[in-house]
Amino acid sequence: MSDGAPTDKMELSADACRFRALVECSSDAIFVTDFDSAEFVEVNQRACKLFGYEASELHGKVGRELHPPGSSEIVDEISSAITQAHSVTRNAIELQRKDGSIFRADLRSHRYEIDGKRLYITFVRDVSAREDRKRELRDTYDHLHDAKSQLSHSARLAAVGQLAAGIAHEVNNPAAYVLTNLELLANGIQSLQKLRDSDDYVDKKDILGTFLSETGxxxxxxxxxxxxxATIVKGLRAFARIDREDVERFDPNESVITALNLVRAQVRHSATLQRRLNSTKTLAADRGKLVQVLVNLxxxxxxxxxxxxxxSGSIVVESADTPEGIRLSVTDDGPGVDPLMRERIFDPFFTTKSVDRGTGLGLSLCSDILRQHQGSLVVDPAYTQGARFEIMLPAETGLAPATVRPTGVPNPDPVRARILIVDDEVALVRAYRRSLGRYHDVLVAYDGQDALDLLKDDQNFDMxxxxxxxxxxNGIEFYEKAALLAPQLRxxxxxxxxxxTTVRALQFISDRGIRLLEKPIDKGTLNNAIHQSLQLRESLLVSVGTTN
Known part of the structure; x- marks a missing residue:
């Protein structure tokens, strides 16, 4: 609906009368508009009813008057389209009734010439109900998406619960002999201290040799x-972390190994685990979700x-390259899958397990995860010696890594650096200081506030x-305040x-390209971080020198 210059109203011809009869039968509101004046010369009863006007009130009005305030841009756009293209279509635009109420409508206008008069006819269809349904569908979709995410996270945590006893076993065993060995070292050190302080003659060389041998x-x-x-904790962290999209390019064999490490203690009493990893390709995927699928299978x-x-109690996990991408399979020699149930096992809430073992969501969520990666999960119908589930993933999943992870450098020879370590774990800070203090100048702070106080007087740090x-x-607050104090420290x-770690913190780090290391941090990783920091500072100094 658009504006133009005023003109006299046209008289209806016989053809126009016949046209009017057709117009009145339409379920759309119809406006016949004089092109030059932009005034309505004819309207049908549906138009009167839709906008709340009498026909006599609409005659002589211009289209702009049926648009709500603030619609000048869309009105000008429609007018321009009618002038240049002779037709225009706009969907779900806002129009205004006589009582001031706003509704949404689809609008179609076509320009004609009849008896020498330039006219355009506009069809208006009320789509408020349709738009309301679309909005409701969008809201429903958003709710379902949130519910699905919560279900996925709940299923993941439920799986962690099932694995808890086995994981505790896998952690407690090495923890036990680590503790025993550390106690032995502590006793040995005490014995050496007594030996050092003793005046009695003993063959210290033999004693020291024995101690050093045991110490090694x-x-x-x-x-x-x-x-x-550390391997178990890392796998568990990837598996049960805060539910977020975390796409990276990696070797899928790593996910197989992580999944096997998580289930090994839980499964070993009922089956032997074998792996045959022949895939050589990498893919862009959510590592944690792929681990979730494999753990479930x-x-x-x-x-x-x-x-x-x-x-015999055998489970075999295999990986192989295919022309299309990668195939992962989990094969067992159990009773297999009933052919009548093969189609239903991927349905939500369908399960043949007892309540304490399954909710019926596992395979459904696994299938959904793989669809998100443009992949699929199927039962091999040709395998009759048990069950074989096959994961098919394309080489290109359609997902892109959020950030490119920095490639590590070989453990470099340490170059002396000034390092500030900020951590509330006192024993860890002491360990860092002992380890790094031989090669670097290390200052420490046990919380963010202490570190800020230190930075007020000393900002000359390489890392x-x-x-x-x-x-x-906390770390984010310390970073923000330190950046205000000395921007170069960012x-x-x-x-x-x-x-x-919170989702907000991870997003904050990602947005600013800050490096993030996961504890426990080994010596090589720590040295690499220091080396990269020194390289970065050197490149910045060179850049400043060049611009000067």
Missing amino acids: ECVEDCLEGLGRI LMNAAHAIEDGGGG ILCDLMMPIV RRFVFCTGGA
Whole structure:
């Protein structure tokens, strides 16, 4: 509906009378408008009813008067389209009734010439109900999406609950011999201290040799045990972390190994686990969700063997390249899947397990996760010696990593740096200071406020290694205040976390490109971080020198 210059109203011809009869039968509101004046010369009863006017009130009005305030842009756009293209269509635009109420309508206008008069006819269809339904559908979709995310997270946590006893076993065993070895080392050190202070003659060389031999074995065992614990915790953190999209490019074989580490203790009493990892491709995917799928399939296989019996108790996980991408499979020698149930097992809430073992959501969520990656989950109907579930993933999943993870450099020879360590774990800070203090100048603070007080007098640091979750002033707050105090320090931050990280903190770090290390941090990773910080500072100094 648009404006123009005033003109006399046209008289109806015989053809126009016949036209009017057709117009009155329409379920759309119809306006016949003089092109030059932009005034309505004819309207049908549906138009009167829809807008709340008498026909005599609409005659002589212009289209702009049926648009709500603030609609000049859309009115001008429609007028321009009619002038240039002779027709225009706009969907779900806002129009205004006589009583001031606003509704949404689809509008179609066509320009004609009749008996020498230039006219355009506008059809208006009330779509308020349609738009309300669309809005309701969008709201429903959003609610369902949130519910699905919550279900996925709940299912993941439920799986963690089922794995808890096995995970505790896998952690407690290495923790036990780490503790025993550390106690042995402590006793040995006490004995050496007594020996040092003793005036009695003893063959200290033999005693020291024995101690050093035992010490080497103890330290190796401790490192191996702590490595096992770190591997389990890392896999668990990826599996049960805060539900968020975390796409990265990685080797899917790593997800298989993580899943096997998580279920091993829980499954080993009912089945032997084997892996045949022949895939050589990488893919962009959510690592944690792929682990979730594999853990679910492995636990299902173990339950099938326990409940069905009769097999040797074998579960085999395989990976292989395909022309289209990657195939992962989980095969067991249990009773298999009833052919009549193959189509139903992926339906939500369908389960053949007891209440304490399944909710019927596992395979449904797994299938949904793989669809998000443009992949699929199927039961191999040709396999009759048990059950084989196959995961098919394309080489390109349609997902893109949010950030490119920095590639590590070989453990570099340490160059002396000034480092500020901020962490509320006192024992950890002491360990960092002992480890790094031989090669670097290390200052420490046990919370963000202490670190800020230190920075007021000293800002000359090559790297600030800061924990994210601290009392009083946390890592994010410390970063923001430090950046106000000395903006150049923003590029020198390296955050570290033990896993208790909020979505807001992760988004904050990602948006600013800050490096994030996950505890426990080994010596090589720490040295790499220091090396990168020194390189970054050197490049900035060169850049400043060049511009000057």
